[in-house]
Amino acid sequence: MAKTYKSVNDFTGEVTKILKGYADEVSDLTTQAVMKTAYEAEDQLHVAGEFKNGAKSKYRKGWTITFRETRFYTEAIVHNKDYQLTHLLESGHAKWLWGRSTNEEVRAFPHIEQVNEEAQRRLQEYIEGGLR
Numbered sequence: 001m002a003k004t005y006k007s008v009n010d011f012t013g014e015v016t017k018i019l020k021g022y023a024d025e026v027s028d029l030t031t032q033a034v035m036k037t038a039y040e041a042e043d044q045l046h047v048a049g050e051f052k053n054g055a056k057s058k059y060r061k062g063w064t065i066t067f068r069e070t071r072f073y074t075e076a077i078v079h080n081k082d083y084q085l086t087h088l089l090e091s092g093h094a095k096w097l098w099g100r101s102t103n104e105e106v107r108a109f110p111h112i113e114q115v116n117e118e119a120q121r122r123l124q125e126y127i128e129g130g131l132r
Helices: 010-049 057-061 083-091 111-132
Strands: 061-071 076-082 094-095 098-108
Touching: 010 057, 010 061, 010 076, 010 111, 076 083, 083 111
Parallel strands: none
Antiparallel strands: 061 076, 094 098
16 A cells, blocks of 8 residues: 655655665665775785796785775775885886996886776676666
8 A cells, every 4th residue: 555645744754765775775885895896906916917926925915905985985095015116017117227227128017907907897897786
């Protein structure tokens, strides 16, 4: 049997309650998806890259996550404690010897961009899958 309302204010209050409940569900789903994706990206970065395992083991272990949550969004930043090395490994750099450039390039080991693209795709899938 259909619910009857005594006034328009009763109806408006009921609709507002339903919409707030839906917004809370979507917010919780999004927060869980962001956290899950960040942990997966961190795990992938622990093993990503073609460089030797022993030489860069400190770098591989340095990946960590910083979470920030506000009323409007949840943010997860996956970063390395040795942040200077991430750019050099990802992009390559000029080779220097005794303070002078040797006009040679140290090759790049791209590994962060691939994980980032995969994480963005996966986050979208988690959110869309949860809303269905």
